[in-house]
Amino acid sequence: MSQSLSPEHEGVITMEDALTRATYKLADTDLQWMVLSKERLPQNFTHFEVVREGDLSNEAMADLPLSGHTADELRSLGRVTGYQREWVTTVDEPLLKDDADLAVATVVHLMDSPQAVSTWMTKVFLEEFKAKVGENLGTEHQLVSVEQVELEGKFHDEAVGVRAIQKGPKGFVSSSVLDFRLGRLLGVVYVVTFGDQNRLEIAETLGKKLERHMVAVAVGAA
Numbered sequence: 001m002s003q004s005l006s007p008e009h010e011g012v013i014t015m016e017d018a019l020t021r022a023t024y025k026l027a028d029t030d031l032q033w034m035v036l037s038k039e040r041l042p043q044n045f046t047h048f049e050v051v052r053e054g055d056l057s058n059e060a061m062a063d064l065p066l067s068g069h070t071a072d073e074l075r076s077l078g079r080v081t082g083y084q085r086e087w088v089t090t091v092d093e094p095l096l097k098d099d100a101d102l103a104v105a106t107v108v109h110l111m112d113s114p115q116a117v118s119t120w121m122t123k124v125f126l127e128e129f130k131a132k133v134g135e136n137l138g139t140e141h142q143l144v145s146v147e148q149v150e151l152e153g154k155f156h157d158e159a160v161g162v163r164a165i166q167k168g169p170k171g172f173v174s175s176s177v178l179d180f181r182l183g184r185l186l187g188v189v190y191v192v193t194f195g196d197q198n199r200l201e202i203a204e205t206l207g208k209k210l211e212r213h214m215v216a217v218a219v220g221a222a
Helices: 015-024 029-034 058-062 071-074 112-130 200-218
Strands: 049-055 079-088 101-112 142-149 160-169 173-180 183-193
Touching: 015 079, 015 112, 015 200, 029 101, 029 200, 058 071, 058 079, 071 079, 101 112, 112 142, 112 160, 112 173, 112 183, 142 183, 160 200, 173 200, 183 200
Parallel strands: none
Antiparallel strands: 049 079, 079 101, 101 183, 142 160, 160 173, 173 183
């Protein structure tokens, strides 16, 4: 499926138009080339190992702890599919310090349209995430807080971010999460850290690397 332009706009295609059009030409199998490889991660994560990698269908997405939606509901929200690559630390748990990074990931979701991406970011990611504060996230884990951060002007298009803290049997765990829009693609990065920590700067660096790589793949330059 491709996005058409009205006659008066033919031949006057902006960079943003071109990127959006390119995302309509993508196949599901292209998403695997967009998530970052280990070589593109900051030096802090060189010892990390892949723990989860592969297609992230709506059925698989519905099974995630924070989903709150069935596969059919996700599809009705405009989500087509996705691909994820997540790494975790290889440091033994007893040796982890209070500020140790535990996991890092990049995810790319394919949506029906740019508007579907925007709606997802505001309604599903932000509003529903904030509404879960105080709820249990599985056995002995509770979401303590969700703090929204401003990212205006830091990415090519719309971007939102949060710093979330959950409490478990071994203390606090913090997550720095960024979502950004690229045409009908939703790019996601997150860094999970032991303790009440802020990794938004690292997440932003990762997000910009992911965005550039997604553009390269979308326009066929990767």
